[in-house]
Amino acid sequence: MRSADPAGGAGFVLRAARAGDEDAVAGLVAQAFSDDSHRPGLAQAWPEDPAVLRRVAERTGDGALLATATLRLAGQGWGGRVVPAAALAGVAVDLTARGRGVGAALLADAFAAARAAGALVVALIPSTHAFYRRSGCGTAGRRPVYAIASHQLRALPRPAVRLVHRAATPADAAAVAALVAARSVRGNGGLDHDVETGGAQFVSERAGRVVGWCALRRRPSTRSLYTVVVHDLVAADAEAELAIWRDLVADEPSASQVHALLPTGSLLEHHLPRQTEPVEDSTWMLGLLDVPGALAARGYPAGVSARVRFDVDGTATTLHVADGSGRTAPGDPDADGPAVRLSGADLASVYAGHLDPVAAAHAGILTTDPSTAGLLRTLFAGPPAVLDRPF
Ligand SMILES: CC(C)(COP(=O)(O)OP(=O)(O)OC[C@H]1O[C@@H](n2cnc3c(N)ncnc32)[C@H](O)[C@@H]1OP(=O)(O)O)[C@@H](O)C(=O)NCCC(=O)NCCS
Incomplete structure (x- = not known):
């Protein structure tokens, strides 16, 4: 528990929420x-969920409570490996206490708590980009939401x-968890966690095997x-995914x-007869809570x-x-060899494959030589990172 005394007088302590704070x-x-309808998982997690x-x-x-933040522990797919992660949401400072350092202190505390729980990276959807950037988070990717006319899907x-679709039951949990885990290592940014999404949920079977899961509500x-809002859709392969969209x-x-x-990895756009524009588009951000740990835990292209x-x-x-794996050691600042200097926020964007190191070197965002910039591009290349599940 740490305390601070923000300008203006009133001090505060940072602590875990407890019964009675609801x-x-x-x-x-x-x-x-x-x-806060885009945070269905967290809304239902109160009061006790170990994750x-x-x-x-x-x-x-x-x-009096001045501020709150919530983290969900999860795995996150990076380069074909699952990296211990935390997804951050619901960061809120009381109106009367803003602009006095409470938010910054809360964020530092939340990151330390996530780190202590084993998370190496943190993912979040910012409404205030600058607030998170100054705490070391960088843009990791986009989250476009498409409005697709039903006749296009049909x-x-x-x-x-x-496929045979039916209502999901608690007995499907293990099969759904396996689908989610498999998908998070296929792409970048996918969260591997067990979350109660709310809404109607169904599973899809092919030849008696669960090959898809979808959570939706009708608005x-x-x-x-009415509009069908899909909260979450996970499929074993592209064919299963397309069949779920169709049905x-x-x-x-x-x-x-x-x-x-x-x-992540959806081919739906390529199958739609007419071009579809996103109706909502936002960014998401990544922070490396432990730089050596995060660099060592992800996967890298084989053969590099x-x-x-x-x-x-x-x-x-x-x-x-x-061989596709990384390990890290404290660096010697005077050692020769390939080196790169950059901020933690920009390293997070490179890690996510969102910031191209070659372009960033040209733009002066990072300092390195052209061949190291090219090497970094190879190491961190991958499909666009999608934070595609609710948390
Ligand atoms: C965003 C929020 C959490 C910031 O809390 P706060 O206590 O006012 O923030 P702090 O006083 O600790 O500010 C920390 C730093 O972030 C910057 N910052 C805070 N809010 C900002 C904003 N809206 N835009 C740009 N910078 C901002 C501050 O300037 C400060 O930077 P500095 O130290 O370099 O001057 C708070 O305004 C809030 O609850 N907003 C509504 C909900 C929200 O947007 N939550 C976060 C998005 S999910």
């Missing part, structure tokens, strides 16, 4: 976010083997039509459109051997890569 936390979140860490700032003296090609759009509204003539964030020294915000770490 109403004050809910009040802070409601005040900061008029609509959820809730931190609060409590004013000394009267014990026109998708029929799968060779029909009225006009008096007689999603096949028997629902009054479902006019589907709103969905396309999952490398040794690079990273000077990150004044601390040197040397990364050795061989």
Whole structure:
């Protein structure tokens, strides 16, 4: 527990939330976010879920809660490996306490708590980019939500083997968890965690095997039509995914459109007869809570051997890569060999494959020589990172 005395007088302590804090936390979140419907998992996690860490700032003296933040521990796929991660949401400082350092102190505390729980990286969806950037987070990717006309989905090609869809039951949990785990290592940024998404949930079977899972809700759009909002969709392969999209509204003539964030590696866009523009687009951010740990835990392209020294915000770490794996050691700032100097926030963007090291070197964002920039591009290349599951 740490304390601080923000300008203006009132001090505060940072601590884990406990029983009895529920109403004050809910009040802070409601005040900061008029609509928290995109955080269904966290809304249902209260009060105790071992994978959820809730931190609060409590004013000394009267014990009023000034701020709250919530982390969900999860795995996150990077380069074909699952890296221990935390997903951060619901960061809210009371209106009367903003601009006095409470938010920055809360964020530092939340990151330390996540680190102590084993997380090496943190993922979040910012509404205030600058606030997170100054704490070492960098842009990792985009989250486009598409509005797809139902008739486009109904026109998708029929799968060779029909899927059977049915309501999910608790007995499907292990099969769904296996689908999620397999997908998080296929792409970058995918979260591997068990989350209660709410809404209707169904599983899809092919020849008696669970090959898909989807959570959705129906939202009225006009008096007689409604929109199907897909919270989460996980499929074993591209064929299963396409069949789920096709069947999603096949028997629902009054479902006019589907709103969905396309999952990692989705080929849906390529199959739609007409181009579809996102109706919502936001970025997501990544922070490396432990630079050597995060660099060592991810996967790298097979067949690349490398040794690079990273000077990150004044601390040197040397990364050795061989056979798709990395290991790190404290770097010697005076050693010769490939080296790169950059901020922690920019390293997070490189790690996510979002910031191209060659372009970043040209732009002066990172300092290195052209061949090391090219090597970094090879090491961190991958499909665009998608934070595709609710948390
Ligand atoms: C964003 C929020 C958490 C910041 O809390 P806060 O206590 O006011 O922040 P701090 O006073 O600790 O500010 C820390 C730093 O972030 C910067 N910052 C804070 N809010 C910012 C904003 N909206 N835009 C740009 N920078 C911001 C501050 O300038 C400060 O930087 P500095 O030290 O270089 O001057 C708070 O304003 C809030 O609850 N907002 C509504 C909910 C929200 O947006 N949550 C976060 C997004 S999920």
